[in-house]
Amino acid sequence: MTEPNTPSTEPVPDDATVIPVAGGSGSAGTGGYDVVVGKGLLGRLPGMLGPSVRRVLVIHPRALRATGDVVKADLETAGFQALTAEIPDAEEGKHIQVAAFCWQVLGQNDFTRSDAVVSVGGGSVSDVAGFVAATWLRGVRVVHFPTTLLGMVDAAVGGKAGINTAEGKNLVGAFHPPAGVLADLDTLLTLPPNELVSGLAEVVKCGFIADPEILTIIESSPEQAQNPHSSQLRELIERSIAVKAQVVSNDLREAGAREMLNYGHTLAHAIELAERYQWRHGAAVSVGLVFAAELARSVGRLDDATADRHRTILESLGLPTSYSSGRWETLLDGIRRDKKNRGDQLRFVLLDGLGKPTTYDVPDASLLFATYQEITE
Numbered sequence: 001m002t003e004p005n006t007p008s009t010e011p012v013p014d015d016a017t018v019i020p021v022a023g024g025s026g027s028a029g030t031g032g033y034d035v036v037v038g039k040g041l042l043g044r045l046p047g048m049l050g051p052s053v054r055r056v057l058v059i060h061p062r063a064l065r066a067t068g069d070v071v072k073a074d075l076e077t078a079g080f081q082a083l084t085a086e087i088p089d090a091e092e093g094k095h096i097q098v099a100a101f102c103w104q105v106l107g108q109n110d111f112t113r114s115d116a117v118v119s120v121g122g123g124s125v126s127d128v129a130g131f132v133a134a135t136w137l138r139g140v141r142v143v144h145f146p147t148t149l150l151g152m153v154d155a156a157v158g159g160k161a162g163i164n165t166a167e168g169k170n171l172v173g174a175f176h177p178p179a180g181v182l183a184d185l186d187t188l189l190t191l192p193p194n195e196l197v198s199g200l201a202e203v204v205k206c207g208f209i210a211d212p213e214i215l216t217i218i219e220s221s222p223e224q225a226q227n228p229h230s231s232q233l234r235e236l237i238e239r240s241i242a243v244k245a246q247v248v249s250n251d252l253r254e255a256g257a258r259e260m261l262n263y264g265h266t267l268a269h270a271i272e273l274a275e276r277y278q279w280r281h282g283a284a285v286s287v288g289l290v291f292a293a294e295l296a297r298s299v300g301r302l303d304d305a306t307a308d309r310h311r312t313i314l315e316s317l318g319l320p321t322s323y324s325s326g327r328w329e330t331l332l333d334g335i336r337r338d339k340k341n342r343g344d345q346l347r348f349v350l351l352d353g354l355g356k357p358t359t360y361d362v363p364d365a366s367l368l369f370a371t372y373q374e375i376t377e
């Protein structure tokens with residue numbers, strides 16, 4: 001795997017797009033923070049960290065060692081005392097022992113409440129780094145520098161941070177909004193195509209729950225949607241971030257409306273657990289979206305055209321839309337541990353129509369088994 005192009009620090013470009021998010025600990029406006037989308041954004045990092053920060057821990061996976069080193073060197077040039085913590089790649093990084101290793105580095109280097117964490121990597125890195133920042137001294141600042149499409153459009157925005165346990169995905173975590181997010185499009189140039197496509201599943205999710213123009217853009221050219229140089233992909237990124245920013249600005253702690261961002265995830269997380277995290281998150285979300293569409297169709301909430309559109313658009317991107325038969329009991333175990341459930345009540349996010357997400361209390365698990373038959377290979 002090739003590492004991203006080394007981001008340049010100067011000058012800060014003018015063609016960046018700034019998407020504000022309300023709520024949190026950032027420096028933008030009244031307690032909110034900015035998600036900046038553009039190229040050559042690293043020069044903005046000191047400003048996002050803020051004037052009180054002296055020490056910075058840069059957390060990155062092994063695969064992005066050179067990028068982590070560049071970020072560290074730039075921070076040192078800007079006058080910070082910077083350290084790096086190298087963590088295991090992908091889902092192996094979302095582990096309590098990895099968090100403990102980062103806490104040890106912070107402790108041994110006297111990090112105080114006025115110091116900060118920076119994540120450099122995909123969603124797995126922003127999740128664990130955000131969790132470390134949320135828990136160290138009960139909360140220090142974190143800035144995310146996402147290097148995957150999925151990280152830019154989803155994981156780095158909104159403050160959900162967490163790790164996995166043996167029992168399931170993201171079962172331990174915190175809501176800890178970043179002080180800012182730098183989505184540097186240059187980093188996408190080295191992202192393997194299957195990772196970029198994985199991120200597009202979350203983009204499609206945003207299209208179905210809130211911004212149908214996203215679907216139209218992808219349908220008009222699935223190829224350009226996958227081209228890291230294209231204006232279409234940049235527009236998809238900005239639209240998806242705008243959807244997420246709007247939702248989390250109004251419901252950071254998922255008291256209600258934020259649940260819509262979990263569309264497709266009830267089955268997706270169960271698949272990831274069943275597959276021991278050998279499936280990409282976006283691939284699992286893709287199957288989960290089709291499952292949710294079929295469930296909504298079967299209970300008479302979603303029209304055929306919108307339900308069918310799920311499969312068509314996801315397949316046009318090369319994402320999976322079906323899953324192995326014979327795994328239902330394993331999947332149901334995962335579904336029972338979903339955070340949207342209340343007691344024995346299983347709950348899903350479904351669509352009442354395009355752009356009309358709602359929550360659905362499943363009356364009987366047999367309904368889910370029947371829907372599973374609709375998506376098995």
Ligand SMILES: NC(=O)c1ccc[n+]([C@@H]2O[C@H](COP(=O)([O-])OP(=O)(O)OC[C@H]3O[C@@H](n4cnc5c(N)ncnc54)[C@H](O)[C@@H]3O)[C@@H](O)[C@H]2O)c1
Nearest residue numbers: 004063090122123124147148150151154155160187190191
């Ligand atoms: N907190 C949230 O709101 C939220 C939202 C969505 C997903 N997530 C989580 O995000 C995780 C998935 O994130 P992801 O899809 O970014 O995967 P990831 O973090 O596992 O990264 C995918 C792979 O790409 C490599 N990589 C990263 N950037 C690269 C680059 N620029 N060039 C080359 N290789 C690069 C990584 O080393 C890794 O092997 C899951 O754990 C999911 O649960 C969290």
Ligand SMILES: O=C(O)C(=O)C[C@@H](O)[C@H](O)[C@H](O)COP(=O)(O)O
Nearest residue numbers: 154158160169170258261262265339
């Ligand atoms: O931000 C949210 O809220 C989401 O649900 C976004 C999801 O894409 C993301 O995968 C999130 O990590 C899932 O959260 P969880 O609470 O179901 O673990």
Ligand SMILES: [Zn+2]
Nearest residue numbers: 154202265285
């Ligand atoms: Zn997700």
